[in-house]
Amino acid sequence: MTIAEKYKLAKWAMQHALDNGAQEVSVSIFDSTSSSVEVRDEKIDKLEQANQAGLSIRLMVDKKYSAHSTNRLGNKRELQKFIEEAIKGTRYLSEDEFRTLPDPDLYYKGGGVDLKTFDNNFTDIDPQQKIDAAFAVEKEVVGSDDRIISVTASYYDGINNTVMVTSNSFEGDTSNTYYGINASVSVSDGDARPQSFWGESAIFYNELKTEGIGEKALKRALRMIGQEKIKSGRMPMIIENRLASQSLGPIISALNGSAIQQKNSFLIDKLGERVGSDKLTIIDDPFIISGRGSRLFDGEGLALKKRPVFEKGILRTYYIDTYYGKKLGMDPTTGGTTNLVFEPGERNLEEMTASLKRGILITGFNGGNTNGTTGDFSYGIEGFLVEDGKIIQPVSEMNISGNMKELWMNLAEVGNDVYENSSWRTPSLMFNDVDFSGL
Amino acid sequence: MNINRRKFIKTGSAAVAGSVLIPPLIQSCQNLKVSENVKSYLDHFEVTVEMLQKVISTAMSRGGDYADLFFEHKISNSLGLEDGKVNRAYSNIDYGVGIRVLKGDQTGFAYSEDVTIKAMLNAAKMAAAIADNPGKFEKGNVVEKMPEEFYRIDKKWEDVSVKDKIPFVQKINDRVFSLDEKVIKVNAFLNDETSYVMYYDSEGKLTYDYRPLVSFGVVSIMQRNEQIENNYSARSFRKGFEWLSDDVVNELAQETVDKTNILFDATKPKAGEMPVVMGAGGSGILLHEAIGHTFEADFNRKGESIFSDKMGKKVAESFINIIDDGTLINNRGSLNIDDEGNEVQKTYLVKDGILNSYIHDRISSNYYGVDPTGNGRRESFRHIPIPRMRATYMETGPHTREEIFENVDYGVYVDNFSNGQVKIGAGDFTFFVKSGYLIEKGKLTQPIKDINIIGNGPQALADISMVANDFLIDNGTWMCGKGGQSVPVTCGLPSVLVKKLTVGGTSA
Numbered sequence A: 001m002t003i004a005e006k007y008k009l010a011k012w013a014m015q016h017a018l019d020n021g022a023q024e025v026s027v028s029i030f031d032s033t034s035s036s037v038e039v040r041d042e043k044i045d046k047l048e049q050a051n052q053a054g055l056s057i058r059l060m061v062d063k064k065y066s067a068h069s070t071n072r073l074g075n076k077r078e079l080q081k082f083i084e085e086a087i088k089g090t091r092y093l094s095e096d097e098f099r100t101l102p103d104p105d106l107y108y109k110g111g112g113v114d115l116k117t118f119d120n121n122f123t124d125i126d127p128q129q130k131i132d133a134a135f136a137v138e139k140e141v142v143g144s145d146d147r148i149i150s151v152t153a154s155y156y157d158g159i160n161n162t163v164m165v166t167s168n169s170f171e172g173d174t175s176n177t178y179y180g181i182n183a184s185v186s187v188s189d190g191d192a193r194p195q196s197f198w199g200e201s202a203i204f205y206n207e208l209k210t211e212g213i214g215e216k217a218l219k220r221a222l223r224m225i226g227q228e229k230i231k232s233g234r235m236p237m238i239i240e241n242r243l244a245s246q247s248l249g250p251i252i253s254a255l256n257g258s259a260i261q262q263k264n265s266f267l268i269d270k271l272g273e274r275v276g277s278d279k280l281t282i283i284d285d286p287f288i289i290s291g292r293g294s295r296l297f298d299g300e301g302l303a304l305k306k307r308p309v310f311e312k313g314i315l316r317t318y319y320i321d322t323y324y325g326k327k328l329g330m331d332p333t334t335g336g337t338t339n340l341v342f343e344p345g346e347r348n349l350e351e352m353t354a355s356l357k358r359g360i361l362i363t364g365f366n367g368g369n370t371n372g373t374t375g376d377f378s379y380g381i382e383g384f385l386v387e388d389g390k391i392i393q394p395v396s397e398m399n400i401s402g403n404m405k406e407l408w409m410n411l412a413e414v415g416n417d418v419y420e421n422s423s424w425r426t427p428s429l430m431f432n433d434v435d436f437s438g439l
Numbered sequence B: 001m002n003i004n005r006r007k008f009i010k011t012g013s014a015a016v017a018g019s020v021l022i023p024p025l026i027q028s029c030q031n032l033k034v035s036e037n038v039k040s041y042l043d044h045f046e047v048t049v050e051m052l053q054k055v056i057s058t059a060m061s062r063g064g065d066y067a068d069l070f071f072e073h074k075i076s077n078s079l080g081l082e083d084g085k086v087n088r089a090y091s092n093i094d095y096g097v098g099i100r101v102l103k104g105d106q107t108g109f110a111y112s113e114d115v116t117i118k119a120m121l122n123a124a125k126m127a128a129a130i131a132d133n134p135g136k137f138e139k140g141n142v143v144e145k146m147p148e149e150f151y152r153i154d155k156k157w158e159d160v161s162v163k164d165k166i167p168f169v170q171k172i173n174d175r176v177f178s179l180d181e182k183v184i185k186v187n188a189f190l191n192d193e194t195s196y197v198m199y200y201d202s203e204g205k206l207t208y209d210y211r212p213l214v215s216f217g218v219v220s221i222m223q224r225n226e227q228i229e230n231n232y233s234a235r236s237f238r239k240g241f242e243w244l245s246d247d248v249v250n251e252l253a254q255e256t257v258d259k260t261n262i263l264f265d266a267t268k269p270k271a272g273e274m275p276v277v278m279g280a281g282g283s284g285i286l287l288h289e290a291i292g293h294t295f296e297a298d299f300n301r302k303g304e305s306i307f308s309d310k311m312g313k314k315v316a317e318s319f320i321n322i323i324d325d326g327t328l329i330n331n332r333g334s335l336n337i338d339d340e341g342n343e344v345q346k347t348y349l350v351k352d353g354i355l356n357s358y359i360h361d362r363i364s365s366n367y368y369g370v371d372p373t374g375n376g377r378r379e380s381f382r383h384i385p386i387p388r389m390r391a392t393y394m395e396t397g398p399h400t401r402e403e404i405f406e407n408v409d410y411g412v413y414v415d416n417f418s419n420g421q422v423k424i425g426a427g428d429f430t431f432f433v434k435s436g437y438l439i440e441k442g443k444l445t446q447p448i449k450d451i452n453i454i455g456n457g458p459q460a461l462a463d464i465s466m467v468a469n470d471f472l473i474d475n476g477t478w479m480c481g482k483g484g485q486s487v488p489v490t491c492g493l494p495s496v497l498v499k500k501l502t503v504g505g506t507s508a
Helices: A003-019 A076-090 A127-141 A213-222 A245-253 A257-261 A322-328 A349-354 A404-409 B005-011 B024-029 B036-044 B049-059 B117-128 B162-179 B246-264 B282-295 B297-301 B362-368 B401-406 B457-462
Strands: A024-040 A043-061 A064-070 A148-166 A171-187 A195-202 A233-239 A282-284 A307-311 A340-342 A358-370 A376-387 A390-403 A411-414 A429-437 B066-082 B085-103 B106-112 B183-201 B205-224 B227-237 B272-278 B322-325 B346-351 B391-394 B410-422 B428-440 B443-456 B464-467 B472-474 B479-482 B485-488 B490-493 B496-503
Touching (some): A003 A024, A003 A043, A003 A076, A003 A148, A024 A127, A043 A076, A043 B117, A064 A076, A076 B085, A127 A148, A127 A171, A127 A213, A148 A213, A195 A213, A233 A349, A245 A358, A257 A322, A358 A390, A358 B410, A358 B443, A376 A404, A376 B428, A390 A404, A390 B443, A390 B496, A404 A411, A404 A429, B036 B183, B036 B205, B049 B085, B049 B183, B066 B117, B066 B162, B085 B117, B085 B162, B106 B117, B162 B183, B162 B205, B162 B246, B227 B246, B246 B443, B282 B297, B282 B322, B282 B346, B282 B391, B282 B410, B282 B428, B282 B457, B282 B472, B282 B490, B282 B496, B297 B362, B410 B443, B428 B457, B443 B457, B457 B464
Parallel strands (some): A043 B106, A064 B085, B272 B410, B391 B490
Antiparallel strands (some): A024 A043, A024 A148, A043 A064, A148 A171, A171 A195, A233 A429, A358 A376, A390 A429, A411 A429, B066 B085, B066 B183, B183 B205, B205 B227, B272 B496, B322 B346, B322 B391, B410 B428, B443 B496, B464 B496, B472 B490, B479 B485
16 A cells, blocks of 8 residues: 555545544554565575555544454455444443543644655565575574584564544654564583574664674673572672663653553652662653654654653653543653663773672573562573673573662663664663672 | 454455355355365355465475465454443454465465455465475365364354443452452453464365453552552453353452452562472463473474473473363363364373473474474464464372471462563573562461562472472463464463572562
């Protein structure tokens, strides 16, 4: 479907819902294409191709709310029935006075900058080139070390297009492309077979890093050989940049309007208060050119703004959508994060590690969770024991435990080594006084 | 929402299973004799045997060893309650066919959401590309395979109006509020799902399944002074609307209030290695994470699992039997046929302490030269089948719960979990404990909460030193994720003693 065809179908569906008793309607049409190839033992292991499309519709019928989706787009009469049945069912629900479409004044109305999230050359890439890219990654490491047990390399790419219309004037569409390469390597360590992974991704094909991925995965697997657990204790922890989102996730979830209103947050009534150390400064910036989370409007059509989330440890915003804004009596901001940008520090992971007297560098998480209401957390970890600035022992089968509020008050240093393959642009982070359980 | 397939599909010129509405165009090409059951599935997906054979021939045209088609039509409905009212409903319809071609261990895969012959042939060409020789394919006879009936139901979810489901969701809210004045909020949901599945392969096998699934759950949010805690209880089965009752409502409501109440006085234990008593039921998460995933034959075929060289070897005490079972009646993890059209089994992974079988899909069972175990599963027609668990549990052992406690001087007792994970190669697995108790001198004392427990699979399995006679399956809403695919599973365990695991907590 072209963008114009998607708009036409969306408006047709919206009109059908309005004609059949819905007062407020929002319709999205999306389609996507993706492909992937996985290679191992110098052969293609898996080759996958996918094309999909769907319609989703949000309905407000006599102050009652429901949302529906289908991938059966081929038959108009069937779609009409789908919408009519949906409206019929909605009438049985209880009224919800807080359900409305957003205030049209808050909608994105066009004229935004080109955020460069779409590669126009997507369809021009030779499929053989993709397969060759995966083989090249495998070739980097196969046979290079006799401890290697298994190497898998993969290439993937895709394109997503979405169009959204609402019955109170919003119209908008987004398109994005992505490309990625991953390598995973298992090595022998007695009975154990530690496995490590490395990946790169990009919005534009010509910006995708294709070299060194296999080598990096191998290096990371080899350095895990000899993992042991050490004695329990309280000490500093450094989290490698690409894993730092694990510690950030719970404090961002706690800012969600739904969590606040449903009393499932440990940061209720904390706007303007200190919730982290003064090293904690994060901006939500939707407008980074080619940022992984860049966009001009959110899932409801609200125009996005650059906004501080934490400033020197002080909480500055919640993530509030239209519905929970009404329930909470607060102005909506947006329902979710775009790009999260830390105020960077002065040093990278190696420099931070070199300055550590005694602590643990975390390079992998294994399960665990956070209690959203209290902030209590406990996660499995692996990484390295560091003493006098030197990595002296790979560690695994240990847990960290604590409370998110205390953890972020103990944020001691923010790195300058931002992980850019994600919308959460996390640098390496160092925290003091973390409880590790081991022997 | 009540998206009744029977109603809307009439306009889609197809017939629902069991109905007789067949468009003339399709009827005219239906030359091959098939049973009424199979015919209803062919009609449901608006295809004929001739069309299936044509698509398979194209899939095999480049020299594949094997090809299969997996048709799926899934209707999902959800009702939600927040702030005292059933005030939201969601529904989804997903429909399409996955086409897979195998060449040795290699897989080519494509899917189509459109089951017209043109769209299917296109997808078949893409999947065929995994093989690269012009192949010769002789289409064989169609062999119908009747599926088992592990989840016969009385009232199909498609035939139930949203109006008749709402009262149960409302009642559970009211019940939770009535049980304890500390309750400040309740969230509840009722999800039902109906899948029509049809399977055809290059060996001529033609089979089908009708898969109902219901999940009903509630979260109670309670406040004592300044402290707020919540907990979640749910049940899930392959059952029909007849399963819902006031008894289910009351049982879930009581359970969630009790589980939340434990948390108010719970603390974190002291961190470190200690004996862990796993209570009967949901503690089956231990088996799922510690050994289940590492027994999945795809990891073993690639040599990536810590159990790769352990077949036929002693891995546990001789009174330990561990099973992965797809045949439990109405169980969330059961299947009448797996997603590769194979019979499901009750598979002994560990028998009398000896590693007896891996968990196989078609590729791995061919590789190992064994019969498939019926573990080839996929999230949907969009995904490739891979070895997956179903209901994973341990049989009853020779000890009693009392004897187990008597053996623990200081340790923890755990029986309520939220999630787990495993690293296949290193064997390190974890599970997150929502609540439990300290054990001091054989007695349950201080409640504990929100701690991760970590261990190493082979070591933990060898460290299970006592198994009680109180076996229980946990019928919660367990979802298992692997390779980007989620499938419903369950787990179970009698009470067991694990000599030592590393328990998260405070170390100061």
